[in-house]
Structure formats: structure tokens, C-alpha cells
Amino acid sequence: RTVIVSTGARSKMLGLESERRFMGRGLSTCATCDGFFFSDQPIAVVGGGDSAMEEALFLTRFAEKVTVIHRRDTLRASKIMQERAQKNDKIEFLWDSVPVELEGDGRLDGIRVRNVKSGEESRLDISGLFVAIGHVPNxxxxxxxxxxxxxxxxxxxxxxxxxxxxxxxxxxxxxxxxxxxxxxxxxxxxxxxxxxxxxxxxxxx
CATH class of the missing domain: 3.50.50.60 (FAD/NAD(P)-binding domain)
Structure with missing residues (x-):
């Protein structure tokens, strides 16, 4: 007998209760799968590594604007990926911040964001949120x-x-x-x- 292991990997999520309500309704973990649904709309990407920069850059093909939300004030991504993202006119950065709540009536229309240094919260109006903070193999x-x-x-x-x-x-x-x-x-x-x-x-x- 032989065995083939194909248990896959799952995306790391934000850990918010509201994630369940909006998965597939504005919340996604795959830009190549869902990016085209957000043509000419404002969206955001959570993360600061190479994967997040790749997602953000890919999404600029469709989105009106892409906001990268990162909990620190510097990116973990490689230098070349940082430069590509920072030079793209469609990409903006929201530093020292984390999403704390997803909002919308049936579909996502915005998120509450908290500044980790000041504790202040604000709302970001977006139609799509892409989580790119890593994966966990099963x-x-x-x-x-x-x-x-x-x-x-x-x-x-x-x-x-x-x-x-x-x-x-x-x-x-x-x-x-x-x-x-x-x-x-x-x-x-x-x-x-x-x-x-x-x-x-x-x-x-």
C-alpha cells in the first residue's frame, strides 16, 4: 500500500467574529481568484510581506485604489517588492494599524481600523478586503x-x-x-x- 498526502494549507485569518459573515461577500484570501470582482472599486490588503505586496500589485489591475494595512511602520517584504508597491500610484499604506471589525449589510462596505500606537479607531470605506498574512499547512x-x-x-x-x-x-x-x-x-x-x-x-x- 501507499499513501498520498494532499491535505492542503489554510489561510491565516484575522480572528474577527465578523469574518464568517463576509467570507465570499467582500472578504477574500485570494487575489487571483476574486480580484476581478472588484473592478473600479476601493479595496484593501492586510499584510506586510511579499505575499501581501504581490496581492496588492495584482489587484491594481482591477481596483480603483488599494490600501495596504500593516500593523508595523515598516514592511517585511523584500526590498524589490517594497519598491514596486510604493511606486505604484494606486497603492496607499495605512501603517501601525489593524482591522478590528468588518462592516456592511449583507456585503462588505467598510472596516473599522485601530492604530496600534494611539488606540484610535477610524472607518475605511472599501468594497473588498484581502487577507495576506500567511498560510498554515494542514x-x-x-x-x-x-x-x-x-x-x-x-x-x-x-x-x-x-x-x-x-x-x-x-x-x-x-x-x-x-x-x-x-x-x-x-x-x-x-x-x-x-x-x-x-x-x-x-x-x-
Whole structure:
């Protein structure tokens, strides 16, 4: 027998109760999936790393304006990504701030934002909010059984092989870079081929 692990990864969320009400109704974790729904509308991206800058830059293709909300006064993103975002006329930055409430009647029409230094709150009128603060691989049940990196992603080698013979991994559970449906599908094909070849090598019908 063989096993292919494809448990994926989930987006880190803000931890707000109102997130549940607005997911798919203005709240998203995927710019490439949902960005075109917000053509000529003001939107915001939460985060300060490379992923957040990539999302913000991509969203400028559609949005009227993109506000990047970051809890610090400096970005964690690489220098080149920072420069690209800061040079884009459609991108504005809201520093030292965190969303504390999502608002709207059925659909998102704004968020409450708190300045972490002053404690002051204000409202930002937006139609869409994209959360880009990282991902968590769904590997907790495999801890101690398969080799993982420091973030919990499964380590693969020679295709889809894991640290245990006969166990393979594919998709976002082992990919913290691309995280796209098409790359996950491709790695799934690789894992299936590797598993089939392994079964043949051990003489299993």
C-alpha cells in the first residue's frame, strides 16, 4: 500500500467574529481568484510581506485604489517588492494599524481600523478586503511521522517522495511558494505517478 498526502494549507485569518459573515461577500484570501470582482472599486490588503505586496500589485489591475494595512511602520517584504508597491500610484499604506471589525449589510462596505500606537479607531470605506498574512499547512496529524520544515510544510524530494518510503505528498501541503490550483494539480499528477512506480517496484498488484 501507499499513501498520498494532499491535505492542503489554510489561510491565516484575522480572528474577527465578523469574518464568517463576509467570507465570499467582500472578504477574500485570494487575489487571483476574486480580484476581478472588484473592478473600479476601493479595496484593501492586510499584510506586510511579499505575499501581501504581490496581492496588492495584482489587484491594481482591477481596483480603483488599494490600501495596504500593516500593523508595523515598516514592511517585511523584500526590498524589490517594497519598491514596486510604493511606486505604484494606486497603492496607499495605512501603517501601525489593524482591522478590528468588518462592516456592511449583507456585503462588505467598510472596516473599522485601530492604530496600534494611539488606540484610535477610524472607518475605511472599501468594497473588498484581502487577507495576506500567511498560510498554515494542514499537517498537525502528521507531526512526528513525516519530515517537515520549520513552518510545518512537508519536505519532498525526487518528485513527490517524503521522508517515509511509500508516502508521497502533493499540493499546498508541501508548497509554500506558488499555492495555485494548477501547480497543485500538477504535483498531484507527479505524486500519482511516483506512487504507481513505487507500487510496481515493490511488486504490489
Amino acid at each position: 499537517t498537525a496529524i502528521l507531526a512526528g511521522h513525516l519530515d517537515m520544515d520549520e513552518a510545518g510544510y512537508l519536505r519532498t524530494h525526487d518528485g513527490a517522495k517524503t521522508s517515509v518510503e511509500g508516502v508521497f505528498a502533493c499540493g499546498d501541503v508541501q508548497d509554500h511558494v506558488y499555492r495555485q490550483a494548477i501547480t497543485a494539480a500538477g504535483s498531484g499528477c507527479m505524486a500519482a505517478i511516483d506512487a504507481e512506480r513505487w507500487l510496481e517496484s515493490v511488486g504490489t498488484d
